Amino acid sequence: MPTLEGGLAIEPSSETDWVVLEQITQDVGRPAHLAESLAGLMDEDSDWEEFVVPDLASSFNSQCKLVEKTIEHAREHDEPVVFIKPKQAEMWYGAINQARLALEARYQLDATEDAIEDAAPELRSAHFRNRFYLMLQSMLLEYVMETD
Template structure:
């Protein structure tokens, strides 16, 4: 897979194999592992007396926003195959950044990655760690190429 900014201000991701397409589709599956917990975790450091308002007013909107981000990314990757290119425009940057972040947070919550576990980790954990790193790299490209212009 190759990713680079385009001259017209978008980010282009070239899908060079079916494995590349599967990795992009994995963003959705990874992010949806724990959607409720991720939305609730955002308010985790809030004082207890403020939690009731948070739960009533902010949390439903946050869940809807997370869900909308995932839906937008799912629509973009649903039909990708070998040889296809995906273009992310500036108005899609926030949805992509959020979906990738949700996927990374869900993977971290599930596997509790550490540097020491790589040598002893099974294939599932190694695969999850590689996906998480890939998501982080794409987030960096989105941030650099689309969000910090």
């Protein structure tokens, strides 16, 4: 839910909710992998791998670390809510986007959208996490990152 300070508050109501939040960074895997895979899209003459990949990997790592530490802090201090402050919104958005991209690469979620009910449990779980991440991104855009 949106907060009065302009951020978001996520109120996990069960252990499963906490696990799903923690899976954001677990789904990303190795953040540098996304940066490296993007380099594969450039032509071989490009300096992308030498100059861009290290900065992207650093940025991706920072995003994941912030999300991980925010969730860890809330759990360790038995806080009932995980707060996403306005100044953290872009970092959260980026980490969630990395998780969604990694899930798509791993499970080809778009291709299985219609047959999700018959899919293996692991694929169904990935599908529902992806939907949750999309909802979080939408809320960040609507309530925190909007510029109007």
